[in-house]
Amino acid sequence: MNRTYIPLKSHAAAWLFAALSSALWIGCTSEPASQSVVRPLTPIQMNADTTILYLSDFASILPVIDSVKWENGTLLPITEEGEERVVRMTEQPRRQIGFLQLWSGGAHAEVPVFKTTKEPVELLLTSYQPHASVQVIGSFTNWQANPIQMNGSQGYHKVDLMLDKGTHLYQLVIDGEEQPDPSHLNRVPNGFGGFNSILQVGSDEPPLPMNVEYIPSVSTGNVQQAAGFLGRTAPNAHFYAWWNNEIYGFGRTDSTGLFSLGIPAAAYAEERSFVRIWTSTKSNKSQSQLIPLQAGEPITQTSQLNRHDWHAMVMYFLMVDRFKNGDATNDWACEDPGIRPEANHYGGDFAGIASSLDYIQDLGANTIWVSPISPNPDGAWGYWSDPNTDVTSKFSGYHGYWPIASTGTDRRFGTMEEFNALVEAIHERDQNILVDYVANHVHEEHPVYQEHPDWVTNLYLPDGSLNTQLWDEQRLTTWFDTFMPTLDLERPEVYQTMTDSAVWWVENTYIDGFRHDATKHIPEVFWRTLTQKVRSTQQQPIFQIGETYGAPELIRSYLSNGMLDAQFDFNLYDALVAAFTAETANLSALIAVANQSLDTYGAHHLMGNITGNQDRPRFTSLADGALDPSENTKFAGWTREIEHQGNIGYRKMSWLMAFLMSSPGIPCIYYGDEIADVGGNDPDNRRMMRFDGWNEQETWIHEWTQKWIAMRKSRMSMLYGQTSYTELAPGLLAIHRSYLSENTWVLINTTGQPYDLALDTGEPLQPLVGTLVPTYSGGFAIKAWGAAAFDVRPSVRNRK
Numbered sequence: 001m002n003r004t005y006i007p008l009k010s011h012a013a014a015w016l017f018a019a020l021s022s023a024l025w026i027g028c029t030s031e032p033a034s035q036s037v038v039r040p041l042t043p044i045q046m047n048a049d050t051t052i053l054y055l056s057d058f059a060s061i062l063p064v065i066d067s068v069k070w071e072n073g074t075l076l077p078i079t080e081e082g083e084e085r086v087v088r089m090t091e092q093p094r095r096q097i098g099f100l101q102l103w104s105g106g107a108h109a110e111v112p113v114f115k116t117t118k119e120p121v122e123l124l125l126t127s128y129q130p131h132a133s134v135q136v137i138g139s140f141t142n143w144q145a146n147p148i149q150m151n152g153s154q155g156y157h158k159v160d161l162m163l164d165k166g167t168h169l170y171q172l173v174i175d176g177e178e179q180p181d182p183s184h185l186n187r188v189p190n191g192f193g194g195f196n197s198i199l200q201v202g203s204d205e206p207p208l209p210m211n212v213e214y215i216p217s218v219s220t221g222n223v224q225q226a227a228g229f230l231g232r233t234a235p236n237a238h239f240y241a242w243w244n245n246e247i248y249g250f251g252r253t254d255s256t257g258l259f260s261l262g263i264p265a266a267a268y269a270e271e272r273s274f275v276r277i278w279t280s281t282k283s284n285k286s287q288s289q290l291i292p293l294q295a296g297e298p299i300t301q302t303s304q305l306n307r308h309d310w311h312a313m314v315m316y317f318l319m320v321d322r323f324k325n326g327d328a329t330n331d332w333a334c335e336d337p338g339i340r341p342e343a344n345h346y347g348g349d350f351a352g353i354a355s356s357l358d359y360i361q362d363l364g365a366n367t368i369w370v371s372p373i374s375p376n377p378d379g380a381w382g383y384w385s386d387p388n389t390d391v392t393s394k395f396s397g398y399h400g401y402w403p404i405a406s407t408g409t410d411r412r413f414g415t416m417e418e419f420n421a422l423v424e425a426i427h428e429r430d431q432n433i434l435v436d437y438v439a440n441h442v443h444e445e446h447p448v449y450q451e452h453p454d455w456v457t458n459l460y461l462p463d464g465s466l467n468t469q470l471w472d473e474q475r476l477t478t479w480f481d482t483f484m485p486t487l488d489l490e491r492p493e494v495y496q497t498m499t500d501s502a503v504w505w506v507e508n509t510y511i512d513g514f515r516h517d518a519t520k521h522i523p524e525v526f527w528r529t530l531t532q533k534v535r536s537t538q539q540q541p542i543f544q545i546g547e548t549y550g551a552p553e554l555i556r557s558y559l560s561n562g563m564l565d566a567q568f569d570f571n572l573y574d575a576l577v578a579a580f581t582a583e584t585a586n587l588s589a590l591i592a593v594a595n596q597s598l599d600t601y602g603a604h605h606l607m608g609n610i611t612g613n614q615d616r617p618r619f620t621s622l623a624d625g626a627l628d629p630s631e632n633t634k635f636a637g638w639t640r641e642i643e644h645q646g647n648i649g650y651r652k653m654s655w656l657m658a659f660l661m662s663s664p665g666i667p668c669i670y671y672g673d674e675i676a677d678v679g680g681n682d683p684d685n686r687r688m689m690r691f692d693g694w695n696e697q698e699t700w701i702h703e704w705t706q707k708w709i710a711m712r713k714s715r716m717s718m719l720y721g722q723t724s725y726t727e728l729a730p731g732l733l734a735i736h737r738s739y740l741s742e743n744t745w746v747l748i749n750t751t752g753q754p755y756d757l758a759l760d761t762g763e764p765l766q767p768l769v770g771t772l773v774p775t776y777s778g779g780f781a782i783k784a785w786g787a788a789a790f791d792v793r794p795s796v797r798n799r800k
Contacts, residue, residue: 165599184199317668364709401438437515468482611653731750754786
């Protein structure tokens with residue numbers, strides 16, 4: 001067994017490169033980059049060609065970087081790109097994981113670097129005439145947004161793609177008709193009544209297995225054995241260990257796959273620090289093991305965590321106007337007769353939220369995300385109509401996404417004093433609050449537009465057509481509507497102004513972070529500028545999560561050490577909707593997307609995993625058949641009363657809650673989903689929250705949600721564990737989370753039949769949460785449509 005430990009206080013400049021080449025023990029000298037650094041740096045995911053590193057991304061830990069070294073000791077050139085200092089990397093790491101070393105005087109930091117997983121793929125279609133128009137759309141094109149034309153000039157259709165390793169869903173558009181690839185019969189339901197074809201890129205080999213245990217210090221006579229970690233992975237694999245943002249251990253495992261690591265002496269002086277461990281071969285790497293330390297000791301109880309430990313967050317998203325009316329004196333509604341009531345103000349406010357904090361705390365959520373609270377217009381704007389109905393409506397700005405100011409509060413929600421009192425009350429409950437910030441656009445009444453009408457993108461394209469709602473074709477310039485100018489945030493005077501407005505919230509309140517609207521429509525320079533300003537002025541850790549609908553690669557492009565901490569994983573939500581609302585759940589497709597998220601964002605990502613949001617029809621109404629996934633759900637919400645259809649919607653919501661509470665990332669409950677509320681799309685999915693008068697099933701799903709949140713918050717494996725998804729039996733999804741010596745197994749039965757469970761030891765099986773039913777043979781089974789979690793691994797037994 002190999003044991004390699006690097007004391008952090010002693011090393012020469014080239015120690016790391018020589019050591020990693022030879023895998024020998026070596027001493028080292030140098031001061032750490034910063035004793036205050038506790039947020040582990042995000043690994044750099046290499047592109048297939050050139051990867052650009054912005055050195056300003058690391059300003060919070062190394063203000064002036066004077067040199068950058070590759071893993072073999074090569075000095076990489078630093079060049080100027082506008083006002084940015086950048087490093088262009090073209091060489092891939094020798095193995096699946098490598099590192100980059102940043103130097104600032106005598107201080108340094110090592111950034112993990114992942115080798116690209118992209119591979120060339122040739123897609124052929126030979127069953128159609130060459131003159132047919134054939135395009136490819138899929139998860140890698142953001143579907144219809146960016147179709148790729150196939151070349152049919154050689155008697156068949158062909159396209160060369162460069163795709164990440166993993167499973168990709170796609171369709172072909174043949175002469176304008178979307179359909180599965182007729183030459184590939186491997187397909188899955190798409191959740192809209194049709195099918196998607198499956199394209200497997202590279203090997204479907206799972207990550208390299210790795211188990212890590214904590215070995216406390218022991219004394220034997222006069223010999224003191226220091227505390228450390230014992231790991232097991234593939235034989236003769238390489239292992240790498242980071243403490244905060246420095247490599248402190250490395251080497252190769254022995255012939256049985258064992259390795260050991262100590263704990264850095266400097267860790268015992270830090271209230272909170274982190275160890276990260278990876279193992280790697282030339283063709284594969286493990287998930288990381290992320291271990292938070294408290295004064296050098298691994299945290300093994302969730303009671304040791306606090307609200308700044310972001311992996312422990314459970315988010316609750318509420319729309320202020322639609323949550324609770326706590327102060328009738330600020331009630332106001334637009335009197336324009338063209339606005340239907342459901343598109344007008346309902347009266348929710350800060351006082352209503354404050355009076356409901358016990359409800360949210362009792363549910364178990366510890367982070368509250370509120371919809372935008374800055375001033376919005378008084379008038380009626382926009383217009384909804386459909387030729388199939390006489391129903392029409394304008395809209396008020398009840399939702400908050402039409403800012404006429406980017407600082408201060410809307411008078412209908414309350415004053416700044418009331419908001420600050422709300423923040424204080426939330427913090428007294430050891431909870432966080434995130435504010436929804438809108439930077440992409442403003443309402444035409446906003447002073448920024450009134451005073452600087454040239455600060456916006458063009459409303460008309462060169463051909464004279466309107467540049468509105470072209471979400472992907474004109475991603476960085478399109479307007480949401482003709483009264484909502486999109487700001488030209490590439491211009492310094494514009495992004496400086498709007499980032500200053502966001503920082504105002506950090507300087508004048510004690511908020512804990514932002515949810516950023518329309519992230520993908522905003523250029524990277526805005527996010528880098530904002531993050532630098534926030535980090536230089538923050539009074540406490542500020543969490544930033546964005547909203548991007550698109551391919552995983554586009555979503556990931558905004559996640560870096562100098563931009564956002566997370567985004568919402570809408571692709572995973574779409575896969576959950578497709579699987580859990582279908583008559584028969586296709587778990588293999590769901591597992592493929594869940595694994596893609598782990599590969600794309602990391603095993604310990606902070607992505608938001610939603611039950612729904614203000615832009616989607618309610619999950620329950622899709623699940624129980626009140627809504628057809630292929631219909632216009634906005635039209636449905638306007639034209640008919642959508643209600644529960646039996647109890648199946650509640651059961652399927654229980655699967656969704658169990659899955660989200662058992663998966664990496666931050667579970668995010670859209671208000672009302674904890675009681676499986678119903679509705680079509682906007683505005684029907686924004687009904688007023690109901691706190692009482694629940695039926696029996698609503699009470700049941702609320703209690704179910706409470707129990708699963710409590711289970712998640714009580715187990716370190718559910719917050720920091722490595723993750724695997726498997727279909728243990730037809731329709732039976734298994735999720736395994738492991739952290740040091742703690743394991744949690746979750747089973748979700750999406751079928752109408754029970755599955756008999758047992759322990760190999762023959763002992764009684766007791767779930768942590770969920771219920772089992774007794775069998776005739778004296779054992780236990782997981783119920784039809786049921787879910788349960790265990791601290792031991794259950795086996796599925798075939799009934800005789």
